[in-house]
Structure formats: structure tokens, C-alpha cells
């Protein structure tokens with residue numbers, strides 16, 4: 001099972017009233033929502049996941065295209081979703097399906113370069129979360145999905161308000177404004193609050209809600225949790241060149257990595273160029 005829904009974190013309170021900025025939002029793909037809900041249940045059956053993805057033929061075809069891409073060294077061998085699950089494993093197919101579904105969700109906004117940078121930032125954060133989780137001996141598949149979805153609120157805002165959000169990015173960069181504060185000024189809600197609200201409505205695992213709501217907050221307490229790892233991955237994505245906006249005084253790779261637990265530091269590259277090239281290659285494979 002890919003998602004260990006640990007109830008160590010409180011699920012954000014479900015707010016009944018829809019924040020005005022999120023009214024009429026295009027819905028997050030049903031297949032992605034159901035996939036996460038299914039995987040958070042115990043004893044998930046492979047066949048159930050296969051049926052869920054295969055039930056939407058156009059989507060399933062695009063998942064198979066990814067499974068057959070050079071990323072997985074199985075070019076042309078994967079014929080069906082159930083075949084993909086056998087060859088690649090349930091976790092990998094889930095990661096592909098979730099990435100494909102999220103890419104479809106943001107696709108209408110991708111005509112604007114500034115918003116494409118946000119999407120690349122989400123992908124870079126997901127890939128780095130996976131790498132950091134391996135170095136920290138944490139579940140890398142859960143980390144990938146949490147990294148991918150950490151900025152769900154931002155993706156939702158930019159899908160609903162592409163031009164205003166692109167302007168917000170430009171103004172924030174030009175004036176060195178804090179992005180979260182600027183979001184609150186414009187939308188009365190920042191992307192962490194927006195993401196937490198959306199997650200509460202979709203009944204996602206509590207651990208993911210924690211990440212979405214708190215990935216920009218300094219860690220409290222000694223325990224190193226998933227949300228802390230995702231916060232480092234988020235900053236690392238910026239440090240290796242995949243920032244949504246570039247502000248002066250951003251931390252470099254070495255400084256960002258210093259927040260990791262000491263033993264894991266030896267298990268990850270500190271080379272900015274090496275990390276940038278690897279992430280760029282993997283992002284390119286999603287096109």
C-alpha cells in the first residue's frame with residue numbers, strides 16, 4: 001500500500017462555506033481523487049487500481065505512454081494498465097497516474113510561461129521529495145505524491161485565475177513581496193489555506209493535508225516528519241533552479257540540505273548542477 005495514512009496529524013477543519021476565490025473551481029480529476037482515497041485504505045487490491053485507471057480510456061492511454069517512456073526502460077513493452085502494475089509496481093503506476101492527472105488539471109493554464117514555471121516547480125519538488133525520502137530512509141513513494149500535491153492550492157488558484165496569478169508572480173518578483181502574503185491580499189486566502197480546504201473536501205489522507213497546510217512553516221518539535229522533508233524539497237527545488245519566482249537572498253543547496261537529519265546528508269548529492277540536470281531530464285520526460 002502506497003499511502004500510510006498516519007493519523008498523527010490533525011486533519012484541517014472542513015469549512016462548509018467555500019472561500020470566494022475557490023468558488024466554481026474546475027474539479028480535480030476524479031481518477032486522481034479516487035486513486036488517493038483508494039490507496040489510503042488498507043489492503044488495496046491491485047485489480048481495483050487497474051480498473052480505476054483503465055475505466056478512463058484516454059487517461060489510461062496517456063499513463064501507458066508514460067510507462068513506456070525512456071524513464072522506465074520498458075519502451076514499448078507495457079500494453080495494459082494491469083500489465084504496467086505488474087512490470088512497474090503499484091506505487092510507480094500510481095505516481096504516473098497522479099502526475100498525469102495533475103498535469104491535465106493545470107493544462108488550461110500552461111499557455112502562460114510564468115504558470116508553466118509553477119508546474120515545473122511542483123514536479124521538481126516531487127522528484128526531490130522522492131530523493132530526499134530515500135536519503136532519510138522514509139517512504140519515497142508517499143514523499144513523491146506529497147511533494148507533487150504540496151502546492152495543490154497554488155495550482156488551483158492559477159487554473160482559476162491564470163492572468164491574475166501570473167501578474168501576482170511578476171509583482172512579487174519585481175517588488176520582492178512575500179508570495180503567501182500577496183496571495184492573501186489578492187484572494188483573501190493563500191495557497192496553503194486553499195490547498196488545505198480543497199484536501200479537506202476530497203477526504204485525502206491526513207498526512208497529505210498536513211503537508212499542504214504547513215509546508216512553509218518552520219518545524220516545531222524534534223521529530224522529523226514528512227511535512228519537514230517536503231519543506232526542504234520545496235526549498236531545494238528553488239535552489240537548484242526550478243523556482244516559480246526568483247528572489248534575492250534565496251538559500252543555496254548546501255544551506256537548504258543542512259536542515260536534513262545528519263546521517264542522510266551523506267546519502268544525497270550536494271552538487272547543484274548534478275541535481276539540476278537530473279531534475280530537468282525527468283521533467284522533460286513528462287512532456
Ligand SMILES: [Fe+2]
Pocket residue numbers: 150151191215216
Ligand atoms: Fe507552497
